[in-house]
Amino acid sequence: MPYNTTAIPPRKEVTGQTQLPLTRVKKIIAVDPDITVCSNNAAFVITLATEMFVQYLTSEAQNMTKLERKPRRNIQYKDIANAAAHQENLEFLEDVVPKTTTYREIKGKAAAARARVTGEKVPEGAAAADERPSDAMPNGKRAKPTVNGNAPPAAANGLSRSRVLSSDAADPSDQLELEMRQAQRANDDEDVDMAG
Numbered sequence: 001m002p003y004n005t006t007a008i009p010p011r012k013e014v015t016g017q018t019q020l021p022l023t024r025v026k027k028i029i030a031v032d033p034d035i036t037v038c039s040n041n042a043a044f045v046i047t048l049a050t051e052m053f054v055q056y057l058t059s060e061a062q063n064m065t066k067l068e069r070k071p072r073r074n075i076q077y078k079d080i081a082n083a084a085a086h087q088e089n090l091e092f093l094e095d096v097v098p099k100t101t102t103y104r105e106i107k108g109k110a111a112a113a114r115a116r117v118t119g120e121k122v123p124e125g126a127a128a129a130d131e132r133p134s135d136a137m138p139n140g141k142r143a144k145p146t147v148n149g150n151a152p153p154a155a156a157n158g159l160s161r162s163r164v165l166s167s168d169a170a171d172p173s174d175q176l177e178l179e180m181r182q183a184q185r186a187n188d189d190e191d192v193d194m195a196g
Contacts, residue, residue: 010055018047060087
């Protein structure tokens with residue numbers, strides 16, 4: 001059965017009724033510690049202003065869908081984020097509705113920030129998602145010389161690795177196991193009696 005995707009047009013005449021539930025708006029207002037008393041008329045006006053804001057936000061988001069190469073009828077999250085980023089009067093929503101980014105971009109920014117914190121030289125292409133860093137291997141993976149500032153052990157539990165690849169190539173639990181082994185080796189020297 002197809003979805004009903006026809007838009008509900010805003011009302012032209014004033015009816016004294018709101019689309020949003022007035023009691024829920026009153027409850028939200030009551031949660032705010034700065035507001036002690038709110039009259040029914042004020043809650044009604046806040047509800048109408050909220051409805052007008054939601055209608056404006058969705059109309060701007062729909063304009064963003066029309067600007068795409070392949071226009072759609074349905075509004076998605078990215079359309080609202082684009083509207084908040086491109087409309088001057090919606091800039092206050094940029095923190096609430098941020099633009100989505102790819103995992104690759106986040107990973108590159110994190111690597112660049114980590115390199116700055118540790119004092120290593122930041123490769124020029126490491127922060128950009130579409131460029132390969134200078135230490136990249138031909139298959140797109142990066143050699144990982146250190147783990148948490150320590151060189152990887154040559155043999156761990158009888159298994160040896162010539163090099164450790166970046167986190168997207170290795171098993172996610174490898175990092176945790178390595179840290180546990182390092183902590184265990186450090187604690188082997190200092191035995192603590194746990195008996196009461």
